Amino acid sequence: MDFNSKLINWYSIKKRELPWRETRNPYYIWLSEIILQQTQVKQGLPYYDAFVTQYPTIFDLANASETSILKLWQGLGYYSRARNLHFTAKHIVNELDGEFPDNYKDLLKLKGVGDYTASAIASIAFNEVAAVVDGNVYRVLSRYFGIDTPINSSLGIKEFKLLASTLIDHKQPATYNQAIMEFGAIQCKPKNPDCSACPLQDSCVALKNQTIDVLPVKLKKTKVTVKYFNFLVFMDHHKKTLFEKRIEKGIWQHLYQFPLIESEKSLTAEEFHLLNFKDTVLKIEHLDYSLYNEVDIVHKLSHQHLHTKFWIIDVESLPKEAISIKSLTKYPSPVLISEFIDHFSF
DNA sequence: AAGGCGGGGAA
DNA sequence: TTCCCAGCCTT
Missing domain, CATH: 3.90.79.10 (Nucleoside Triphosphate Pyrophosphohydrolase)
Structure with missing residues (x-):
């Protein structure tokens, strides 16, 4: 089996059951992706449930006050996400006739939606061949291919995006994208990944070179x-x-x-x-x-x-x-x- | 290109 | 403690 098949096969067995995996509704996919930016699934899950319950449609979200949305977002951090969520909901309802953008190019225009999120929504909700590159993907690709280009350098961002684009499965982009991210979150963890039980162990460059613990390479630390x-x-x-x-x-x-x-x-x-x-x-x-x-x-x-x-x-x-x-x-x-x-x- | 922006989970 | 998390926006 090749890289894709092993990932997708692993995913079919090990994937978690999560509420946003039960829908193709772009509103719910978008909502989950915004909540999950720089946020672990465990932390974001209760917020997703709360938002779906309180704002079942994008019209409910657009009609809400920013304060009530921020109140529901309280504790999740990076509050610009909530402000942009409200702005974009109003934008879609008022300017786009309530029709959610259905492709990568148009999704990228939305406030609060960058390359990763546009790719995620395009692939998961609309099955477009758009490769996601999040923290998980950086880790999996840097280790499997033994790439030490800093993931937060402009060269690294380009290099990993290009690699991801060549790897994405054209027949099932949605499943592939979610598989590689889930694989990074559960199997190819940042610390102490269980490489002895990894389906990619035979061909992983970092495992062979014993560089699992130094990859991915990341530049600088934030000054506090x-x-x-x-x-x-x-x-x-x-x-x-x-x-x-x-x-x-x-x-x-x-x-x-x-x-x-x-x-x-x-x-x-x-x-x-x-x-x-x-x-x-x-x-x-x-x-x-x-x-x-x-x-x-x-x-x-x-x-x-x-x-x-x-x-x-x-x-x-x-x-x-x-x-x-x-x-x-x-x-x-x-x-x-x-x-x-x-x-x-x- | 670099810095600002939250809070919590995991080791 | 330290690192990281389904990143994005501003300067």
Whole structure:
């Protein structure tokens, strides 16, 4: 058997039963692919179920508010995916007459849909011969063919895409694409793959050369910046507080948080007291505050480590935009914030 | 071409 | 801890 046949045969035996494999509806395929970008199946699965239940059609998604979509997306990360999901749903409903694009070229035009996702939808939903190259495919191909070109270099991206295009099965592109990805996820794992039980062991270059553990080659590491966040948790006598939408570009765009003051370092109570709150909506003369966490809560993102303090501030009254503490959980918020809300006894 | 963008799973 | 995950967008 050749490479393709072995992969597809392995897939027919070992594949997981997943809900998006039970449909050819492009809306559901698209939804699953967006959710699964940089996200493991285990983490994305409950979100897929929730979205299918709450938004059974693309018209439901298009008619929803961005806030409600972000709320359902809460905890999944990379929130631009949710914002683009909503934008594209509206675009398809309003500009494309509700007709989902049915080929790679047109799918690629959609916001939030890049080369991988366009290929995945085109092949899985429409059986177009379009090769997918995701993290799994990079790993399988680099090892099987012994390719050490960095997968995140422009040359590597071109090289692996070209190779994948020559390999894809023209008779069953949908099955082939899913087979090689599933193979990478389950058999040709990043760490400690079970090569002794691998159907490709006889012809795998990396196994022969003992380079399984160094392939695929990936350039550089991301530089992590440290930031210091001070969240102001106001409380008035009507059990209200201030909760704001993040408007600026950057992390957590369009999610909600307590008023935030960023500082150069972790603040003591004395240093916090000296702040002049000029950037907040509230002018405070006499602060009655306490610190929720003596030790910084460190929230780690890919590129940022957020050292966080929550300052609890009792005030007489709050501006009219204050919301009831009970309603906090209705708003989409970062995990860092929602965990505080869950643990703090208001 | 390089950097920004989340959060969790796995070893 | 570190690496990785059915990547994409902006600069």
